[in-house]
Amino acid sequence: MSKELIRLENCTMEFDGEVVLDNIDLYINDHEFLTLLGPSGCGKTTTLRIIGGFQTPTSGTVFFDGVGINSVPPHKRAVNTVFQKYALFPHLNVFENIAFGLRIPKTDPETGKKVKLSEGEIRERVMDMLRVVNLNGFEKRRVNQLSGGQQQRVAIARALVNRPKVLLLDEPLGALDLKLRKDMQNELKRIQQAMGITFIYVTHDQEEALSMSDTVVVMDKGRIQQIGTPEDIYNEPKNAFVADFIGESNILDGIMRADGVVEIFNRRFQCLDGGFAKDEAVDVVIRPEDVDIVPEDQGQLKGTVTNLTFKGVHYDTIVDFYGFKWLIQTTDYCPVGSRIGIKIDPDGIHVMKKSQYSGLFGDYSSYSEEYDEIGDATLELQDEAEEGERNED
Amino acid sequence: MRTKLSWLAGPYVLWMALVVIVPILLVIFYAFTTANSVELAELEGGLAGFLSMFTLENFARMGTYTVIFARSFELAAVATVVCLLIGYPLAYVMAREGPRFQRMAMVLIMLPMWVNFLLRTYAWMSILENNGILNNFFESIGLFSLLNAVFGLDIDHFSLIRTQGAVVLGMVYNYLPFMVLPVYSVIIKLDQSLLEAARDLGANTSGVFRKVIFPLSLPGVLSGVTMVFVPSVSTFAISRMMGGNTQMLLGNLIENQFLGGAYNPHLGSAIALVMMVIVVACMWVMNRFGEGEEQAVML
Numbered sequence: 001m002s003k004e005l006i007r008l009e010n011c012t013m014e015f016d017g018e019v020v021l022d023n024i025d026l027y028i029n030d031h032e033f034l035t036l037l038g039p040s041g042c043g044k045t046t047t048l049r050i051i052g053g054f055q056t057p058t059s060g061t062v063f064f065d066g067v068g069i070n071s072v073p074p075h076k077r078a079v080n081t082v083f084q085k086y087a088l089f090p091h092l093n094v095f096e097n098i099a100f101g102l103r104i105p106k107t108d109p110e111t112g113k114k115v116k117l118s119e120g121e122i123r124e125r126v127m128d129m130l131r132v133v134n135l136n137g138f139e140k141r142r143v144n145q146l147s148g149g150q151q152q153r154v155a156i157a158r159a160l161v162n163r164p165k166v167l168l169l170d171e172p173l174g175a176l177d178l179k180l181r182k183d184m185q186n187e188l189k190r191i192q193q194a195m196g197i198t199f200i201y202v203t204h205d206q207e208e209a210l211s212m213s214d215t216v217v218v219m220d221k222g223r224i225q226q227i228g229t230p231e232d233i234y235n236e237p238k239n240a241f242v243a244d245f246i247g248e249s250n251i252l253d254g255i256m257r258a259d260g261v262v263e264i265f266n267r268r269f270q271c272l273d274g275g276f277a278k279d280e281a282v283d284v285v286i287r288p289e290d291v292d293i294v295p296e297d298q299g300q301l302k303g304t305v306t307n308l309t310f311k312g313v314h315y316d317t318i319v320d321f322y323g324f325k326w327l328i329q330t331t332d333y334c335p336v337g338s339r340i341g342i343k344i345d346p347d348g349i350h351v352m353k354k355s356q357y358s359g360l361f362g363d364y365s366s367y368s369e370e371y372d373e374i375g376d377a378t379l380e381l382q383d384e385a386e387e388g389e390r391n392e393d
Numbered sequence: 394m395r396t397k398l399s400w401l402a403g404p405y406v407l408w409m410a411l412v413v414i415v416p417i418l419l420v421i422f423y424a425f426t427t428a429n430s431v432e433l434a435e436l437e438g439g440l441a442g443f444l445s446m447f448t449l450e451n452f453a454r455m456g457t458y459t460v461i462f463a464r465s466f467e468l469a470a471v472a473t474v475v476c477l478l479i480g481y482p483l484a485y486v487m488a489r490e491g492p493r494f495q496r497m498a499m500v501l502i503m504l505p506m507w508v509n510f511l512l513r514t515y516a517w518m519s520i521l522e523n524n525g526i527l528n529n530f531f532e533s534i535g536l537f538s539l540l541n542a543v544f545g546l547d548i549d550h551f552s553l554i555r556t557q558g559a560v561v562l563g564m565v566y567n568y569l570p571f572m573v574l575p576v577y578s579v580i581i582k583l584d585q586s587l588l589e590a591a592r593d594l595g596a597n598t599s600g601v602f603r604k605v606i607f608p609l610s611l612p613g614v615l616s617g618v619t620m621v622f623v624p625s626v627s628t629f630a631i632s633r634m635m636g637g638n639t640q641m642l643l644g645n646l647i648e649n650q651f652l653g654g655a656y657n658p659h660l661g662s663a664i665a666l667v668m669m670v671i672v673v674a675c676m677w678v679m680n681r682f683g684e685g686e687e688q689a690v691m692l
């Protein structure tokens with residue numbers, strides 16, 4: 001697409017001997033909208049801080065436009081940040097907060113002279129920005145007289161007004177209600193395209209990541225699990241963690257009998273994947289919406305409905321197949337206790353190599369009404385330390 | 394909850410009434426009367442007598458003391474500025490260094506306060522006397538003979554004690570901790586992410602200081618200034634010990650009216666009242682000035 005702007009090469013970050021980022025390799029293209037997605041504590045903010053210059057990686061190099069910038073201090077980087085906790089200046093009003101960066105004389109790269117913006121120009125740009133974030137008329141307000149969402153928008157305006165080459169956004173919409181969040185998502189995407197700014201965006205909301213990004217980077221425990229387009233990430237997850245973190249998935253043990261043939265529960269299914277060793281044990285992902293419910297006698301698998309939840313567009317139906325419970329999303333009404341069959345098209349089956357995450361995710365055995373929120377928490381997993389870090393909000 | 398517990402404030406209210414309100418009322422009463430007017434009023438009696446007791450005579454005499462007023466406020470202001478110039482950087486460095494440095498600096502600042510005030514000031518006197526430690530030291534290294542030879546002078550000591558400089562030194566020495574501590578406690582509480590945000594927006598180290606750290610530390614500076622200026626302007630011990638009889642300040646003037654030869658508590662009260670009004674006015678103006686920042690930090 002376009003040229004590479006930022007590159008992290010073998011970046012490792014340790015705090016007191018604890019590895020927080022483990023050998024991160026990542027490049028970001030000019031004009032790209034790249035999202036870092038992962039559970040709390042996986043190292044998203046740390047990655048941003050390394051790019052912003054607030055943290056120097058323990059080892060590894062950060063490149064900007066092909067030049068190593070490990071030792072360049074934050075104020076000399078062509079990067080601005082929207083901080084996770086806003087960090088607005090309490091002694092300045094909204095206008096002055098946004099104007100903060102504009103009031104600092106910048107060195108012209110060609111002449112090497114310091115250039116200062118005129119008061120009129122500053123005013124114009126700040127007012128423009130206030131319009132963009134929908135805060136007209138708020139310029140005189142003190143920032144502590146704003147709601148959380150308004151503060152967040154001031155933080156976005158304060159960074160954007162400088163027209164940086166790269167904007168780092170650390171969960172910039174976290175404090176907004178759903179409606180405003182959607183509006184701001186569209187607005188940010190529009191601004192990003194209109195101004196041609198590279199966005200590096202942090203979120204733990206998978207829907208936000210999928211709908212806004214050109215590229216999604218899924219992280220867990222300081223490692224990059226997968227980099228790809230939203231479609232890739234959703235349709236071709238690399239391991240059970242990614243499959244589970246992005247959307248709902250049934251993850252099953254399977255055996256690859258041949259290219260295009262995978263065996264689940266001793267039954268062979270057609271699939272589109274290949275390239276595995278013969279009889280290799282694999283993880284099989286089946287998305288809940290890719291399963292068709294058919295009369296029992298026509299099904300490739302037969303099971304009993306154990307739970308039914310109405311979700312508006314569809315029913316979340318939990319079906320027990322030979323002791324293993326699946327989540328199926330269907331518009332068909334199948335009462336609890338009824339016997340059903342299912343059919344899965346070859347393109348609804350995605351085969352992945354076994355990984356450290358195998359067996360941890362994608363089992364709906366413990367599903368019940370009260371588990372709605374964490375739909376896929378499994379009993380075995382509750383002993384696992386990482387349980388608490390995973391959430392699906 | 395709030396109303397039920399309000400009686401707990403009772404002892405404090407009583408205490409304040411006894412040791413603050415009543416004395417102030419007494420001072421005001423004394424300031425607007427003279428020994429004569431009280432006597433006459435007693436003779437005359439009745440409401441007319443009571444009203445005739447009050448007079449502005451004491452204030453009319455205030456002009457005589459203009460020099461002392463000016464000197465008191467000037468020396469206190471100089472001491473405050475010096476405290477600020479020394480104390481702010483110290484507080485700033487303390488707040489930014491590691492906890493070990495902070496603990497050590499804190500002990501060093503507090504240490505002199507554990508020694509009796511008079512003792513500390515006597516110590517300074519013996520250092521600064523004409524034949525004190527400092528002058529003896531200069532003598533022993535041959536500084537005076539050198540100066541005499543080079544500039545053709547005839548001196549055997551520097552006049553250090555009984556100067557305005559000595560009084561200011563005494564004030565700075567005694568009140569410096571009152572500047573350092575409030576400034577330090579404000580800076581240490583500054584949100585680090587604000588400093589990062591400023592850097593992120595392009596401010597260099599001095600920009601971050603000028604545009605973020607300093608404005609946000611103003612409430613500390615204001616309380617530091619108040620806590621140094623007020624005791625400095627009203628001191629009488631420092632000026633007497635370090636300034637001898639040459640540097641009379643308001644404190645000495647007032648003391649003289651109550652305990653000294655010039656016994657006249659009415660005049661003393663009037664002077665004290667005028668001083669108080671000026672100090673309160675100064676503080677009020679200053680607080681108005683810094684109100685915005687204060688509010689911002691409190692929230």
Ligand SMILES: Nc1ncnc2c1ncn2[C@@H]1O[C@H](COP(=O)(O)OP(=O)(O)OP(=O)(O)O)[C@@H](O)[C@H]1O
Pocket residue numbers: 015016020038039040041042043044045046047084204
């Ligand atoms: N300055 C620091 N000192 C020690 N540990 C740190 C420091 N900064 C971050 N960490 C640790 O690094 C890990 C990753 O933190 P980070 O802030 O990058 O997470 P995150 O992905 O942004 O999480 P969240 O979604 O909750 O914001 C955490 O375990 C955190 O405790």
Ligand SMILES: [Mg+2]
Pocket residue numbers: 044045046084170
């Ligand atoms: Mg974070």
